Amino acid sequence: MKKLKNKFSKLFYLIKKSIYFAWHRHHFLIPPSAMKKYINSFFRILRRGGSSSNLIDNKKAYNEWLDKNNNFDLIPNFKYNPLISVIVPVYNVKPDYLRCSIESVLNQSYQNFEIIIVDDASSNLETKNCLKEYENKKKIKIKYRSNNGMISVCSNDGLKLAKGEFIVLLDNDDMLDKNSLYYVVEALNNNLKLDFIYTDEDKMDINGNFFEPHFKPDFSPDTFYAMNYICHMACIRKSLIDKVSGFRKEYDGAQDYDLFLRILDITNNIYHIPRILYHWREIPTSTSFALGNKSYAYLAGKKALIDEFKRKNIEVEILDNKTSSTYLVKYKHDNPLVSIIIPMKDKVNITRTCIDSLLNKNTYQNFEIIIVDNNSCEEETFLYFEELKKYKNIKILEVKEEFNYSRLNNLAVKKARGEYILLLNNDTEVKSPDFLDWMVGYASQDHIACVGLKLLYKDLKVQHAGVVLSYGGVAGHVFVTSSNKDIGIFNRLSMPYDYSAVTAACLMIKKEKYLEIGGFDEKLKVALNDVDLNLKALDKGYYNVCLNNIEMFHYESKSRGYEDTKEKAERFKTEQDYMLKKWGKKLEKDKFFSSNYF
16 A cells, blocks of 8 residues: 555656646746656656656666666777876775776777776785786786875876876776776767866765766866866876876875866866766765765865965855855955846735845845836835835836836846846845855856856745756756755755756846847747846856855746746747747757756
C-alpha cells in the first residue's frame, strides 16, 4: 500500500508540474516534445516501482545512464595529435586506487600521452612497491622525491618533467574515462586556439559505483568566483602554466583554483566538454567526501580569490557563505543613483506594500521610484498617488495605452535619471535589506548585464532562482517551489550563479547597457520580453547573473492575473512563436544549465 501511495504521489506531482508549466505567466504552453518527457516519466515511475529516475538521486539509474553514454570505443583519426602530459602527484595512496588511476590513462583511446608520476616521499611501502611495477613502462616517467614538499611542490616537479603541449591533472586515486583525452583532442582539432578545456565529472564510491554527476555550465565567471566548479578534468596549455610560474605552495589545498584563476586572467580561450570524463573517488578523508575534511582548502581558496581581485584592481569583500562551502563576492561601489521602475494598474494595496518596503526596509538610499500607471481607474489609486507626492524621489508616469509591458518600461527608462535601472514588479516586497547594494555591485561589473535575485512566494518557497532555456518550452524558472533553505544542485540556490536569463520581476541593469542592447522588444507585449532582453545581452558578450544568496518576496501576478483565458493563451502562443522565429536554435540548449538535470 505504501509503494502504491508513493507511485501516485509522484504521478500527481508530475501532473501538477505539467499544468503549472502550461499556465504559469512566465512559462509556456507545453510543446509536444516536453509533454512527451512527462508522459515518459509517468511510465518510468510505474516500471521502477515508484523509485526516482533522477540522475542525481538514483545511483542505479545514473550508472545505467553513464554506461549507455560513455561505454563505447572511439578510434582517433585527427590531423592534430598533440602530446598530452598527465601529471599524477602521489602520496601514500592505496595500491589498488593508484593502479586504477594509472590504468585509466594507459587504456585511453587516444594514445599520444605521457604519464608523469611524482611520489612525494611516501612512507607507505605498498605505495612505493606499486610504483615499481610501472617503472619500465614506455609512456611513464616516475620521480621519487626525497622529502615531502606537499601538493604544489610535487606538481611543479611533474611540470618540469613534462614534454607535452598540454597538461592534464589527475589525483592519485581518481580515474579518467577511457575517452577523456580523445574528446579533449577532438575539441582542439575543432579550435586550435583553445588554451583551457574542462569536462563534467562525477564521484566514485569505495565499491567503484559512480554517483553524483556534476553537469557543469559553460564558462561562468561569477559561478567560478563563488566556487571552483571547474575542478576536474582540466586540460591546460603548458606554455600558459609556465607563464604564470605553475603552482604556488602558499595556496596548497586550493592550488588548482589558484592556478585556474591566474590562467584565466591571461586567456579567454576556454571550452567546456559537456561529458562525464573524470571520476573523483570519494573516501572518508577526501575533499570530495566533505570539504570540512580539508577546511584549509576552503581558506586557501578564499586567499586565492582575494589575490585574484587585487590583481584585477577591483575592490571587493569576500564573505563566507553561511549556507554552503562557497564564497560570496560583494563588489564595492560609490552608491550611484538607481531608478526603480514599477508598472501598475490599480490594486493599490499591492503597490503600497512594495513601495513601503523600499522606503522602510531597504538600506540603500540613493534611488528614485518611477511608478508607471497604466490605465488605473479606481479612486483609491489616485488618492494613493496624492499621498506619494510628499516623496521627492517618487514620480508617477501616466501611460494611457493598451497594456504592453515592454513599452511601459522603455518609456520609463527614457525618463529615468539613474545610472542603474531596477525593473520591479509591484507585487514584490523587500526581504533582504541590502539587496540594492548587492545588485548595484554586480551590475557595475563590465562583464555583467542583467542581475536578478532569488524570489520567494509568501510561504518561502522559491518562485525564481534563474531562467533556463528550453525548460518547459522556450524557457522556464528552475527550482520552483523548493524551500528557501535548500542549497540546490551544487549550491545553485545559495550563491551568485550565471544564468541565461533572470526574470524582469526584479532585474537590474546599467542604463547604458540597457540602451546598448535596445531595451525591451515591444512586439513582446506580455510574456518572454525578459528572456529576450537577457538573450540580447548574451549576444553582446555580457553575462547575466542571479544572486541566489539574496532574497525578495514575489507574490506573482496578483495585479494582472494568470494566462487563464483563451484570448491570453492565444496571445501567449503568438509571442512564443515570435521568440522561436527570432532566436531559433539558441533556444534549444542552455549553456549555463544542463538538460540532464530536468
